Amino acid sequence: LMDTEQIRLANGPNRCAGRVEVEHEGQWGTVCDDGWDLNDAKVICRQLGCGTAVAAPGQARFGTGMDPIWLDNVECAGTETAFRQCNRGSWGLHNCNHNEDAGVVCAGGQRRPLKAGGDVGWGGGDGGDGNGHNGNNGNVFVFFSMGGM
Numbered sequence: 457l458m459d460t461e462q463i464r465l466a467n468g469p470n471r472c473a474g475r476v477e478v479e480h481e482g483q484w485g486t487v488c489d490d491g492w493d494l495n496d497a498k499v500i501c502r503q504l505g506c507g508t509a510v511a512a513p514g515q516a517r518f519g520t521g522m523d524p525i526w527l528d529n530v531e532c533a534g535t536e537t538a539f540r541q542c543n544r545g546s547w548g549l550h551n552c553n554h555n556e557d558a559g560v561v562c563a564g565g566q567r568r569p570l571k572a573g574g575d576v577g578w579g580g581g582d583g584g585d586g587n588g589h590n591g592n593n594g595n596v597f598v599f600f601s602m603g604g605m
């Protein structure tokens with residue numbers, strides 16, 4: 457049980473994005489954004505099974521948490537399998553306030569964009585008229601004529 461340290465991402469759009477909170481001695485606390493970067497976020501995302509890290513926002517992007525502020529000056533290499541393996545100072549020792557609460561956005565929780573362009577259309581038997589004209593491709597002609605300049 458010494459090995460298990462609970463972490464979570466609070467107040468985000470899903471469980472893979474939010475304010476970083478760590479449990480220590482039965483109490484959840486936040487992490488200061490001093491030195492907070494993508495390498496730190498990577499480890500959080502990995503431990504949570506949330507894929508790669510997309511961003512490591514600071515300044516309480518996901519709101520201010522409750523005391524205590526557990527950790528400060530976190531320095532992960534980015535290759536650790538768990539957040540507890542990072543170099544991150546002593547519990548409760550910090551020079552921060554909650555306006556500096558660290559956040560993480562992981563790729564795993566991202567909602568995929570709705571059919572971003574290029575994914576859609578063109579596929580469905582819109583095969584032209586048999587005289588060398590393809591169907592419904594006016595946009596393509598506009599594109600070519602503009603490219604000629």
Ligand SMILES: [Ca+2]
Nearest residue numbers: 490528529551
């Ligand atoms: Ca600090």
Ligand SMILES: [Ca+2]
Nearest residue numbers: 491493530531
């Ligand atoms: Ca760091």
